[in-house]
Amino acid sequence: EELADQGGTALQYPVDYGGAGNPGAAIAAFETTAHGDLSLTVKIGVQFGLFGGAVLNLGTKRHHDRWLRDIATLRLPGCFAMTETGHGSDVQSVGTTATYEHATRELVVRTPDDASRKDYIGNALHGRMAAVFCQLVVDGEGRGVHCVVVPLRDTSGALLPGVGHEDCGEKLGLEGVDNGRLWFDDVRVPVDHLLDRYAQITPDGRYVSAIENPGRRFFTMLGTLVMGRVCVGAAGLSASKNALAIAVRYANRRRQFGPPQGGEESLLLDYRTHQRRLLPLLARTYALHFAQEQLTRMAHASFTADDPPEREQRQLESLAAGLKAAATWHATQTIQECREACGGAGYLAENRFAALKADSDIFTTFEGDNTVLMQLVAKSLLTDYKDQFEELDAVGMVGFVTSQVVETILERSFARQLSQIVVDFIPGTEESADPRERDYQLALLRWREEHITSSAARRLKRWTDEGHDAFAVFQSVQDHVVEAGRAHLDRVLLEHFSAAVARCATPELATVLDRLCDLYAVSTIHEQRGWFLEHGRMTPARAKAFTQAIGRLCFELRPDAERLVDAFGIPDVLLGAPIATAAR
C-alpha cells in the first residue's frame, strides 16, 4: 500500500489512470524491487501486472474507467485467475465456463469439477475481484478461452455468494504471497464484465470477433500478457545478482587453508575451483543482463506503440519466453552454487540464501513452465526457419544454415575429419581457432543453433510427410526442440553481450567486459564441446584450448570480480547478508 501510494507500482498504466505511461520504467521498478523481497515483488506483479494488466490489455475504455485507477491505488485488490488444478501449462483446456444468458444479459461463471478450480492464485485471500479465464459459451457454442472479471468479496472481505476459497497452505517459499484456490458455483456477472478488446457479445447477444481464427485469437490475447514473463525473467536475474554479490564478496574475505609452514591463509576466491564455480556464472549473469535490457526496450516499444507490427510482437514474445526460462533456470543454479560456495555461513538465514533460494524456486514454473517455454521459443524458430527457407534457393539455404559454406561441406563429408586434423596440425591456420576470438565464438553458437533447428525441422517434416499426426510428431522430437531453444538463447545472449562490449565507451571498462564476455562464450561453448566435436565442427585440440581458456580467463578476471558484482549497484541493506558486507 505504501508503494502504491507513492505511485511506483503502476508506472505502465496510462497517466489518466494514475500511471506514468511508461512500461519500461515499470519493468525496471519490478527488477529493482526484486533485489529486496521476492514475496513483495510477486504481490506487486499479481496486483498491478497480472490483474491490472488483464484489465488494461484485454479490456476496453469502459473497464479502464471503471477499475484501473482503483487497481493502481490498491483500493481494488484483485487476482489473476488463469491456472486450474487440472490445467496449468495447457491454458486452452481450462474447465471453468462462462455461459451467456440472453434473458438477463449475464454471464454465469461455473467451476464444473475439482480439477477446474482456479489454483495457486496469488492474492486469493486479499483479492476483491478476479480476472477469470474461462471457456466462453454463447448460444450453446464454445468460443474458447476469454477473460471475465468476477467480484469475489465485499468491502468487508466476506466472500460473495457462490464464490469458494481455500488457502494453498504452506509453500516452499514466497510465504508473503497468499496463494489460494477459487471456485464458482454459478456466479452471475453482467455481460459487460467480459474483457472484450478482442471479442464482444453484441447488444442482441451475438458473439463477434475481429480475429476469426479461434487459435489466433487465443494467442493474441495471451500475447498481451507477455509483460509477466518479461518481469519474472528480470526478477530472476536480480536474485542471481544478489547471490553472486554475496558469494563473491564473501570469497574475497574468507580465508581457509594456507601453506603448511605458516603464512597467511588463502582467500577462497584465489582457489581455482572457487573461481570456476563462481566466475562463469557471473559472466552468464552479465550476458542475461544485457539481453534483458534489450527485451525491456522491446517491451516498452511494443506497449507504447499504437499498433506494433505482428512480426515484432512475435519476436518480443519469443525472446520473453526464452529469457524467462534462461534467467530463472540460471537463478536456481546460481543461487545453489553460491550457497554452497559460502559453506555453513550460506545456510544461515541471516545471509539471505534461504530466502533467495526458496522464493525464486517457483520462477522456473510460473508464468509458463520453462520446458514448455523453450518449446515455444523453438516453435518460433521453426516458423522463422520455414519463412526463410521458402525465400531461399538451395544454395542460399546452405549459407543460411551455416554462414560458412566450406564448413558445411566439410561437415557433410567423410573427409572433414581428415581435413580438420590437417588444419589442426598446420601452424598458421591454428590462429583461426583462438577460443577468445569473438567472431569464431559467434560462428560456433550460430552454427549450433541453425544446425539443431534445421535438423529438427527436417525430422518434423519427414515424420509429418509419413502421415503421423502433428501431436505425436512434435512429442517425438520434443527433446530435440527444447535443445534448439537452448541453443538459440546461448547465441542471443552472446550477441547482446558482444554488442554491449562494443557500445562501451570507457576503454578500461571495455577491456574487463570483453574478458567477461569471452568467459561467457568460452564456458558456454566448452559445456557444449561434446556436441561440437560430435558434429565435426571442432578438433580435439581446439576443444582443449577452450578448457584452458576458461581457467585463464577466470585468473585474469579474478582481480575485478568484486568490482563486477559491486557494479550491480545493490545497496548493502538490500543485499542483507552480513558475510557480504564485512570490512575486508
Add this chain to the structure above:
Amino acid sequence: EELADQGGTALQYPVDYGGAGNPGAAIAAFETTAHGDLSLTVKIGVQFGLFGGAVLNLGTKRHHDRWLRDIATLRLPGCFAMTETGHGSDVQSVGTTATYEHATRELVVRTPDDASRKDYIGNALHGRMAAVFCQLVVDGEGRGVHCVVVPLRDTSGALLPGVGHEDCGEKLGLEGVDNGRLWFDDVRVPVDHLLDRYAQITPDGRYVSAIENPGRRFFTMLGTLVMGRVCVGAAGLSASKNALAIAVRYANRRRQFGPPQGGEESLLLDYRTHQRRLLPLLARTYALHFAQEQLTRMAHASFTADDPPEREQRQLESLAAGLKAAATWHATQTIQECREACGGAGYLAENRFAALKADSDIFTTFEGDNTVLMQLVAKSLLTDYKDQFEELDAVGMVGFVTSQVVETILERSFARQLSQIVVDFIPGTEESADPRERDYQLALLRWREEHITSSAARRLKRWTDEGHDAFAVFQSVQDHVVEAGRAHLDRVLLEHFSAAVARCATPELATVLDRLCDLYAVSTIHEQRGWFLEHGRMTPARAKAFTQAIGRLCFELRPDAERLVDAFGIPDVLLGAPIATAAR
C-alpha cells in the same frame, strides 16, 4: 527420546553400553529415519553418531564406562564441537586451545578470539556436554588437535561458568536442529576428560602417543569419525529416493496436453523431456544405492574388526568421502529437478519438496565440504597411483593406465584419429561400439579415471620437480584433481551397479536392472562425451550412438518406472505427499 528408549539409535555401541554392537544396522537405521524427517535424523546423528562416536572411538574404557550408556539413552545429551567460525574445512587449524596445568592436573579450555568460537554446532542448546576439538598444549608445546569432553550445562540446563552460547538463528532448513555457537573462557576440566585413545598425558604430566607423526595422528583420529560421512551419504540417498518416488508417481498420474482433436491427455511420464529429466536420475540413484550398500558393509567390517588393515581403512575413508560428496550433490540436483517436474504442486509444502530441499541442502557442506572431499578422494587415488607406479616397469605402466595398450598407443599418436575414423566406417568392428555393452562402458569409465589421475600425477610431479612449493602446486591443479575424484566415483558406481545386476537371481528383475544400469552408464558417458571425443577415445558416430541410446533406454524403462520407485519401499506415510499417493 522415544527412539532412544526403544534402543534403535545407538545400535553401533557395544552391547555392554546399551547398543547392539552392530554398526551396519546403525547405518541402515539412519538411512531409514532419513526417509521420514531430516531434522530428527540429524539430531540422532549428532547425539549418537558424532558426540557418542567421539567418546566411543577417541575415548578409552574409562570414558565408555562413565558416559556411553547415558549417551545411548539420551540421559546425557551432547555436542560434537569441531567446526569454528574461522575454520571449517581446515580442522587442523582450529583456534580453541586446551592447556595442561601440572599443579591441578587440569586442562584449561579457551576460545582465544571470535574466529575460534565453535560454530554451527548441533545440540548446542540441548547439549549438557561437548566433545571439543582443540589444540592440546602440554608444557608450552602445541601437540595438535585433540578431543576433550567439556561439560556445558548443569542438569537444570543452566550454562556452567565460563561457557558461552548463542543460537545460530534461523536457517535455510533443519529448523528442528538447535545449531549454535559455543565458546570457553578458561573452562577447567580434569585431565581424564581428554579422549586419549591415540595420545595420553601420563601421571607425571608428559605427552605420549604411539603415533609419532603428528599429521598421521591427526588423520588417524579423524578417520575413526568416518561413520558420519557414511551416514550423511546414506541420508542424502534416502532424500533422493523420496523425491524420485514422488515425482515419478505424480508423472504417472498427472495428464497435460493431448491431441488437438480430443482424446485423452498425455501422462507427463509419456513425454520424452519428462523421461529425460527423471529416469537418468533414477538410474544414478540405483547406482549410488548399490555403492552405498557396499560402503555400509565395509564400514561394518572395519568397526567390528579388532585391528582393521590400514589399507582397507584408507579405502573405506576414501569411498566414504567420495560417496558422501556424490550422493549429496546428487540429492541437491535430484530434489530440484523433481520439484520442477511437479510444477506448482511441487511448490506446496504438503507435497514434501519444501522440506526435502531445505533440509538436505547443507548435506553438501557438513561432514566435509564436497569439493574438499573430492580432493581427498583424489589424493588417495594419487597415492595408490604412486604405489602401483613404483611396482611397475614402463610397459606394465601403460597397461595400468589404460588396460588397453593399443588404445593408449593410438591416443598418443597423431595417427589415432585416422585409425578411429577407419574403425568407425568399417562395418563389423562397429559392434564393439555398442553403447549398451557393459565391458565397453566399464572400459571407457576406467580409462577416463586413469587418464585424468595419471595426467594430474604428471603435472604434480613436473611442478614439484621444478621447485614450486607443495601448497602452490596442489592449488594449481586443484580443478584437475577434483575432476579425478569425480571420474573415480563414476567408475566405482558403475562397477557396483554392474555387480548388483550380476548378483540378481530373478531373470525378469535382472533384465530391468540391467537396463537401468545401462542408462546410468550411457548417460554418464554421454555427459562426458566432450572429454572422450577430445581425448580421441570416441568417434563422433559413437558419441551420437550414446545420445540415441539414452532416449531408447528411457522409452524401454518407462513402463517399469513406477515399480522402480516403489521398490525403494518407502511407506506412503513417510513419503508424505498427497500427489504421490493418489489413486491412478
